[in-house]
Amino acid sequence: MAWAGDSGGQASGSSELDAVALVRAVETQYQGERSHGKMRMHIKTRSWNRMLELEMWSEGREKLLTRILAPVKERGTCTLKVDDDIWNYISRIDRLIKIPSSLMGDSWMGSHLTNDDLVKENKVDKLYQLAITERVGKDVTITGKPLPDAAVVWGKIVYKIDTASLTPLLVEYYDEEDVKVRSMVFSEFKQIEQRWLPMIARIVPEDKPGEFTEMQYLEIDFSVELPRDLFSIKSLRNR
Numbered sequence: 628m629a630w631a632g633d634s635g636g637q638a639s640g641s642s643e644l645d646a647v648a649l650v651r652a653v654e655t656q657y658q659g660e661r662s663h664g665k666m667r668m669h670i671k672t673r674s675w676n677r678m679l680e681l682e683m684w685s686e687g688r689e690k691l692l693t694r695i696l697a698p699v700k701e702r703g704t705c706t707l708k709v710d711d712d713i714w715n716y717i718s719r720i721d722r723l724i725k726i727p728s729s730l731m732g733d734s735w736m737g738s739h740l741t742n743d744d745l746v747k748e749n750k751v752d753k754l755y756q757l758a759i760t761e762r763v764g765k766d767v768t769i770t771g772k773p774l775p776d777a778a779v780v781w782g783k784i785v786y787k788i789d790t791a792s793l794t795p796l797l798v799e800y801y802d803e804e805d806v807k808v809r810s811m812v813f814s815e816f817k818q819i820e821q822r823w824l825p826m827i828a829r830i831v832p833e834d835k836p837g838e839f840t841e842m843q844y845l846e847i848d849f850s851v852e853l854p855r856d857l858f859s860i861k862s863l864r865n866r
Contacts, residue, residue, distance in 0.1 A: 646757040646769045653795040658685045663846035670738045688749045690858040705863045716863035739830045739840040765791040792823035
């Protein structure tokens with residue numbers, strides 16, 4: 628998912644690379660101070676093959692709003708994230724649901740992402756101890772282990788990052804027993820407003836052969852002006 632304000636990291640020409648800055652750069656690459664974009668999400672499971680079109684807005688690292696554009700029967704369904712809180716608004720029944728902590732591990736939109744991913748993915752640099760464990764040319768591997776008091780799902784996260792473009796190539800997620808649970812693979816790199824972005828991210832669960840969630844960014848704008856009350860519960864019904 629990579630959907631996760633500021634972008635940091637040192638260029639590949641530097642003799643000293645900062646693991647924290649590199650991870651922060653790739654985890655926040657779709658945001659900036661403000662952003663607005665559209666995405667197509669393809670979800671394939673054993674039970675269904677689903678296509679969604681989404682519109683997204685973000686402000687910094689803490690605020691995110693998504694709205695379903697298609698299919699028509701789900702149009703207007705929204706997810707709002709502010710800090711560590713998430714609300715879902717289901718437009719067809721006009722119902723607002725605040726996600727409790729007990730359901731943070733549940734699937735988001737039926738995908739291979741969870742509610743917890745939305746909250747935690749852009750805070751990896753604050754929750755994990757990060758170290759460069761391999762470097763081959765401009766590509767580095769960074770391994771993250773949870774900080775002692777961090778309330779996280781993953782026992783280890785491994786990044787492969789292109790330091791020349793500050794883009795992720797691969798992210799692997801492991802459980803507490805060091806077993807790989809899922810991978811996120813990035814492709815279709817494009818330069819947008821002086822930054823390189825992977826326009827496609829595919830999540831593949833290790834224990835469910837043939838299943839995936841693929842997110843394709845159709846457009847993204849980092850110079851947009853956003854309404855002051857956009858990231859509020861009131862705004863959900865007005866989307």
